[in-house]
Amino acid sequence: MSLFQLIVVPSAAAAAVYYIVDGLRKRSRLVPGLLWGTIFAAVAVSVGFPHLPNMLAQSLGIGRGADLVLYGTTVSLILVVRWVYWKYRVLEQIQTELVRQLAIERARFGKVIQGDETGGTDRTAVTRLRKTA
Amino acid sequence: MRLIGPGKERDRRDEGRLPDDVWVVVPCFREAPRIGDVLSSLLAIARNVVVVDDGSDDGTAEEALRFPVWVLRHAVNLGQGAALQTGLRFALEQGAAFVATFDGDGQHDPHDLIRLYRALRETGADVALGSRFLGRAVAMPRSRRLVLRAGIWFTRLLSGIRVTDTHNGIRMFTRRGAETVRITMNRMAHASEILDQIAASGLSYTEVPVTVRYTEASLAKGQRTRNAVQIALTLLGDRLAR
Numbered sequence: 433m434s435l436f437q438l439i440v441v442p443s444a445a446a447a448a449v450y451y452i453v454d455g456l457r458k459r460s461r462l463v464p465g466l467l468w469g470t471i472f473a474a475v476a477v478s479v480g481f482p483h484l485p486n487m488l489a490q491s492l493g494i495g496r497g498a499d500l501v502l503y504g505t506t507v508s509l510i511l512v513v514r515w516v517y518w519k520y521r522v523l524e525q526i527q528t529e530l531v532r533q534l535a536i537e538r539a540r541f542g543k544v545i546q547g548d549e550t551g552g553t554d555r556t557a558v559t560r561l562r563k564t565a
Numbered sequence: 566m567r568l569i570g571p572g573k574e575r576d577r578r579d580e581g582r583l584p585d586d587v588w589v590v591v592p593c594f595r596e597a598p599r600i601g602d603v604l605s606s607l608l609a610i611a612r613n614v615v616v617v618d619d620g621s622d623d624g625t626a627e628e629a630l631r632f633p634v635w636v637l638r639h640a641v642n643l644g645q646g647a648a649l650q651t652g653l654r655f656a657l658e659q660g661a662a663f664v665a666t667f668d669g670d671g672q673h674d675p676h677d678l679i680r681l682y683r684a685l686r687e688t689g690a691d692v693a694l695g696s697r698f699l700g701r702a703v704a705m706p707r708s709r710r711l712v713l714r715a716g717i718w719f720t721r722l723l724s725g726i727r728v729t730d731t732h733n734g735i736r737m738f739t740r741r742g743a744e745t746v747r748i749t750m751n752r753m754a755h756a757s758e759i760l761d762q763i764a765a766s767g768l769s770y771t772e773v774p775v776t777v778r779y780t781e782a783s784l785a786k787g788q789r790t791r792n793a794v795q796i797a798l799t800l801l802g803d804r805l806a807r
Contacts, residue, residue: 517802521749528643528751532651535617535637539655543633 433480441480448472581610583682586662587737588613590652591634592645593669597623599782604632606675607667615655616669617648625669645734646755650748657743664743668734672783677775681737684773691742691768694728695735700774706784712793719797720757723804726764728772732756735775742768753792754799 433441448469455465478485478501485497494500583589589611593600600616607614614634618626620642629636637651649666656664663685665678673695681693702710713732720731733756738746745766750758763770 514805521803524751525749528647528650531639531641531643532647532654535639535651536655536658539635539637540630541633541635542630 437479441476444472444476444479448476581679583611583678584662585612586660587611587665587678587682588615588656588659588661588663589665589667589678590649590656591616591667591669592619592648592652592734593617593621593625593629594619594642594645594648595621595623595625596669597621597625597628599671600625600628600669601631603667603669603671604629604634608632608634610675610679611665613656613659613661615652617652617655619643619645619648644750644752644755646748646753646758647751649755653738653743653746653748657740661743662740663737664740665737666734670783672777672779673735674776674778677735677773678737680773680775681735684771685737685739688771689769690771691739691745692763692770693737694730694770694772695733695775695777696728696730696772697733697775697777698729699772701776702779703776704779705777706779709779709784716757716793716796720760723800724757724761724764726760728760728770730772731760733775733777735777750799750803752799754796754803757796757800 448471450469451465451472452469453465455462455469458465478497482497485500487497489495489497489500492500494503589607591600591603591607591614593616596603604614604616614632616626616629616634616636618629618636618638620639626636626638635655637655639648639651652666653664663682665681667673667675667678677695677700681695684690684693697705698713713730716731717729721727732753736759742763745768746759746762748755748758762768
């Protein structure tokens with residue numbers, strides 16, 4: 433076993449156990465726990481037993497195990513990018529909604545109204561003035 | 566789509582004022598030197614004007630407050646699309662029957678708003694879109710013309726909507742149109758998003774010849790050629806990520 437395998441296999445296996453146990457303990461973390469646990473377990477097995485990805489790749493008609501890993505990584509990356517973009521858009525919408533609501537609540541009317549020499553007044557005051565006019 | 570106003574009548578100024586149920590939304594970012602002139606000319610024809618200051622740090626909002634207009638201020642800069650949506654929502658909340666959008670950099674002619682309003686009344690359309698290519702584009706650089714033409718074809722390809730000007734800031738919605746359109750693209754891609762939503766929701770629209778005047782200030786602040794690529798990528802990315 434190479435130095436790389438000596439470092440990666442135990443680390444990945446430990447991470448897999450940690451995430452799976454954590455997911456099983458807390459129901460809210462079940463799906464991400466199992467997902468990450470599976471990923472780390474796959475890393476540990478692939479690095480510890482390099483012939484296994486080759487066998488799997490050949491059974492799928494891909495050829496080399498390295499190509500299988502590359503294809504899997506590419507597809508995963510696309511999914512991750514899409515997920516991150518979606519999260520970004522959601523956060524952007526939340527931020528925009530907050531700023532918008534604040535702007536509307538603090539709307540001011542610039543005209544000097546009924547002796548108000550200070551210039552701008554708040555929206556509530558203007559609405560009140562309009563209703564009484 | 567119906568076209569309003571023959572080309573020969575482009576230069577004729579429509580007289581009169583907009584009715585009180587028409588609200589004009591003016592998105593602004595760092596327009597302190599120009600907003601006074603814009604509002605002076607706008608108030609000559611419109612009673613209800615909403616200035617949305619998109620987080621300017623040059624006193625744009627304070628300058629706007631010198632006029633009898635509503636001033637809404639974004640705490641941070643979000644982009645023109647976000648400012649427009651803020652103004653649209655506010656105008657609708659105030660009971661607007663028609664809502665117009667009008668850039669704050671002084672490149673539009675306020676009298677074109679009357680043409681847009683008349684177009685909506687005469688055709689019964691939900692949205693009236695200003696078109697500088699049916700009207701006039703004064704002092705428009707050739708590079709800008711090419712980019713805008715490319716934008717027209719890009720929008721035609723992406724949204725399937727056939728318009729002659731895709732990124733013109735002067736337009737008018739009926740209440741139904743304004744309620745239907747919901748701008749989520751905060752920055753400059755909003756113009757394409759509006760067209761996209763018009764096509765998708767089946768809103769009727771009409772194009773109206775308008776005049777756009779390019780000045781040094783508007784060219785310095787306006788969309789640069791490289792922004793067009795960014796807008797195209799944003800729209801494509803958003804479409805792919807849906």
